[in-house]
Amino acid sequence: xxxxxxxxxxxxxxxxxxxxxxxxxxxxxxxxxxxxxxxxxxxxxxxxxxxxxxxxxxxxxxxxxxxxxxxxxxxxxxxxxxxxxxxxxxxxxxxxxxxxxxxxxxxxxxxxxxxxxxxxxxxxxxxxxxxxxxxxxxxxxxxxxxxxxxxxxxxxxxxxxxxxxxxxxxxxxxxxxxxxxxxxxxxxxxxxxxxxxxxxxxxxxxxxxxxxxxxxxxxxxxxxxxxxxxxxxxx
Amino acid sequence: xxxxxxxxxxxxxxxxxxxxxxxxxxxxxxxxxxxxxxxxxxxxxxxxxxxxxxxxxxxxxxxxxxxxxxxxxxxxxxxxxxxxxxxxxxxxxxxxxxxxxxxxxxxxxxxxxxxxxxxxxxxxxxxxxxxxxxxxxxxxxxxxxxxxxxxxxxxxxxxxxxxxxxxxxxxxxxxxxxxxxxxxxxxxxxxxxxxxxxxxxxxxxxxxxxxxxxxxxxxxxxxxxxxxxxxxxxx
Numbered sequence: 001x002x003x004x005x006x007x008x009x010x011x012x013x014x015x016x017x018x019x020x021x022x023x024x025x026x027x028x029x030x031x032x033x034x035x036x037x038x039x040x041x042x043x044x045x046x047x048x049x050x051x052x053x054x055x056x057x058x059x060x061x062x063x064x065x066x067x068x069x070x071x072x073x074x075x076x077x078x079x080x081x082x083x084x085x086x087x088x089x090x091x092x093x094x095x096x097x098x099x100x101x102x103x104x105x106x107x108x109x110x111x112x113x114x115x116x117x118x119x120x121x122x123x124x125x126x127x128x129x130x131x132x133x134x135x136x137x138x139x140x141x142x143x144x145x146x147x148x149x150x151x152x153x154x155x156x157x158x159x160x161x162x163x164x165x166x167x168x169x170x171x172x173x174x175x176x177x178x179x180x181x182x183x184x185x186x187x188x189x190x191x192x193x194x195x196x197x198x199x200x201x202x203x204x205x206x207x208x209x210x211x212x213x214x215x216x217x218x219x220x221x222x223x224x225x226x227x228x229x230x231x232x233x234x235x
Numbered sequence: 236x237x238x239x240x241x242x243x244x245x246x247x248x249x250x251x252x253x254x255x256x257x258x259x260x261x262x263x264x265x266x267x268x269x270x271x272x273x274x275x276x277x278x279x280x281x282x283x284x285x286x287x288x289x290x291x292x293x294x295x296x297x298x299x300x301x302x303x304x305x306x307x308x309x310x311x312x313x314x315x316x317x318x319x320x321x322x323x324x325x326x327x328x329x330x331x332x333x334x335x336x337x338x339x340x341x342x343x344x345x346x347x348x349x350x351x352x353x354x355x356x357x358x359x360x361x362x363x364x365x366x367x368x369x370x371x372x373x374x375x376x377x378x379x380x381x382x383x384x385x386x387x388x389x390x391x392x393x394x395x396x397x398x399x400x401x402x403x404x405x406x407x408x409x410x411x412x413x414x415x416x417x418x419x420x421x422x423x424x425x426x427x428x429x430x431x432x433x434x435x436x437x438x439x440x441x442x443x444x445x446x447x448x449x450x451x452x453x454x455x456x457x458x459x460x461x462x463x464x465x466x467x468x469x470x
Contacts, residue, residue, distance in 0.1 A: 013403040044411060045418025091415050093374075133374050136406060139328075139381055140368050140416040146377050159406035164399070168248040170429055171371060171394035176279060180326050181375040183280025194405055 003028070003117045004151055004200040006128045008158045008192035010089050010121035018058050018121075020195065024208065028117055029062055029084050036082040038069045038108075040098035041090025041123040055088060069104065076107035082116055089122025089158075092135040096127060097143040109149045118151070122158045125192070129155035134181055134189050136174075152198065152205060153187075153235035160191030160214060175214075175222065182218040188234055189216040190225075198231070205231040238263070238352045239386055239435040241363045243393045243427035245324050245356035253293050253356075255430065259443065263352055264297055264319050271317040273304045273343075275333035276325025276358040290323060304339065311342035317351055324357025324393075327370040331362060332378040344384045353386070357393045360427070364390040369416055369424050371409075387433065387440060388422075388470035395426030395449060410449075410457065417453040423469055424451040425460075433466070440466040 005021070005028050012020050029035070039051035046054075052068030059066045064084070072078035079085060085108065087095070099105040112118050120128050126135045127148040134155045163173045172180070178189050191214035192198070199206045207213050207229045215234075216222050225231070240256070240263050247255050264270070274286035281289075287303030294301045299319070307313035314320060320343065322330070334340040347353050355363050361370045362383040369390045398408045407415070413424050426449035427433070434441045442448050442464045450469075451457050460466070 009405050045415055138412045140419050142381050170244050177373045184375050
């Protein structure tokens with residue numbers, strides 16, 4: 001049975017790395033003593049080693065030992081064998097390219113399907129959707145495909161940002177960008193504000209945290225979903 | 236001899252479409268009576284016809300007749316024969332995909348090299364760089380390549396946006412995104428603020444408008460360039 005936490009962001013403004021998720025993660029990873037961290041998204045260009053150290057330091061709180069996926073000779077096998085998996089944020093294009101290059105994408109999809117507890121933040125959440133086509137990231141490398149894990153039957157926009165009142169900037173708002181996505185694609189897109197996450201248990205998908213999320217569907221007006229909403233039927 | 240105007244945006248806040256560029260465009264397109272408009276970037280999903288009408292309406296001011304590239308049977312031939320070319324803004328992924336699909340990319344590169352006056356705004360400016368890898372747009376379609384025209388020997392970030400003071404948002408700033416680009420790529424990136432444009436005459440590249448632009452080079456601190464700066468040596 002699928003078991004995922006899919007978070008908009010790893011860190012809230014003024015907070016420390018992952019701390020706002022502590023109670024949820026304690027429950028999510030209960031019984032796990034090891035975790036494979038996927039550091040491929042490399043925020044700010046950080047190395048795989050340094051990024052893994054950051055995650056490992058946090059997970060000592062839960063008495064979980066972390067190893068980076070880059071440390072294994074066979075990335076696919078490492079994910080198949082993993083007790084738990086966490087994919088950190090950063091650049092989704094870099095992440096997806098590396099997941100394909102190492103053969104990890106298919107193995108991760110399979111591990112999630114067979115119930116390996118998974119945590120994704122930001123880019124690590126983006127890849128849980130059908131495609132990475134609603135990422136906010138710059139296309140700094142060219143991935144072999146935009147198709148991602150499809151662990152949920154719709155797309156995500158993490159770090160969802162409302163239009164800034166009084167802004168003089170003429171670049172597209174997030175809402176406009178997602179509207180453009182729907183000129184070419186049919187899947188719903190959930191805009192997850194920082195502080196929200198999805199909890200997936202089997203086919204049940206629940207919006208967690210204290211914030212509303214914004215749902216975009218092709219040909220329909222966007223709608224606000226309350227915290228606690230059941231998104232299990234969304235596709 | 237190359238002759239381009241490469242603008243950050245088509246429209247300034249509170250202004251009308253292209254109006255701030257009127258004097259520059261009068262000079263740029265002097266002697267032209269027809270222009271081919273490339274509507275492929277489809278901002279907000281607008282149709283090729285409607286987008287072309289918008290451009291055509293504006294160009295009546297300069298007594299220039301506009302035809303959309305989608306109206307020609309042979310897009311490559313249309314660009315080879317064009318007296319002048321304008322590529323409008325919108326989504327760079329959609330634009331680049333369609334330029335490759337129609338065979339227009341190579342023809343446009345050639346037309347620019349041989350001196351056809353060119354205007355680009357936003358996505359239409361992005362494609363003047365070496366690659367589209369510093370676009371702000373969402374990857375809503377999958378292009379066959381990120382390589383673009385290389386009409387200038389560096390990359391652009393149109394609608395360049397400074398960090399917003401006091402923002403509580405944890406998504407990456409534009410500067411962080413460009414820094415991440417430089418973790419994987421060497422070309423310089425010029426952040427063009429709304430109101431700035433580049434004027435290219437042969438090998439001469441001048442920063443026009445009243446604003447500074449922000450220059451990012453791999454392994455160096457970003458620097459502010461004054462309006463009027465000569466960027467001819469930048470590569």
